[in-house]
Amino acid sequence: MLTACAGPGSVFEPTPTPAEYIARAGQATQAAQSFNFAIELSGKSVYSDAAGLFAIRSITGSVKRPDGALAILKVKSAIGIAEVRTVSLAGKQYFTNPLTRQWQCLAPGTAFDPTVLFDSQRGIGALFQQGIERPANIGQETIDGRIINHLRGTIAAERLRTISGNALGAGPVALDLWADARTNRIVKIVMVDTATDTTNPTTWTMTISEYDAAVEVRAPVEC
Secondary structure, X not given: OHHHHHOOOOOOOOOOOHHHXXXXXXXXXXXXXXXXXXXXXXXXXXXXXXXXXXXXXXXXXXXXXXXXXXXXXXXXEOOEEEEEEEEEEOOEEEEEOOOOOOEEEEOOOOOOOHHHHXXXXXXXXXXXXXXXXXXXXXXXXXXXXXXXXXXEEEEOHHHHHOOOOOOOOOOOEEEEEEEEOOOOOEEEEEEEEOOOOOOOOEEEEEEEEOOOOOOOOOOOOOO
């Protein structure tokens, strides 16, 4: 009956499972050569430094494959709100000191690095392709005139710690994902680190846009 309704020569394609939808979103986003991202942090504070002096409020920036990224972090400290700029390129990372605003070089793994979060081999896109626990299809929504697939699942804590600079992964992280139904590219991600606080957990709200737009990344100083 399905073949007859579809017409001669038609091939019936089953609806993808929630896990397949999530994997396709990861693959499509990984395939992009560049994109812009914005992350809003709420709930229990996440810090940009090991001493816990600067709580991150937001991160905005751009990624350029294979190994470039630039971002601005808004951080809150005892003396108020400050902006910290970071550039990552060819395995090196640079930060502006939040007090002096001078560029300095950082050792790998010292601070949040967007190239690690979006790395093509182990970043967010790769995690989605490797499988999310308890995947579920919430349904389709319309955002800015586009049909968007809304998916949900859980990410094991250890899978997020290394790519987030230990800013995520106190426990299993609840995931909501929105991806364009036509391109499969990710539009929005919400990650809730439920183990950080029972009433006010650390929450990352991330949007991704301007896929394959021109992005220029340069090293600000010599290391």
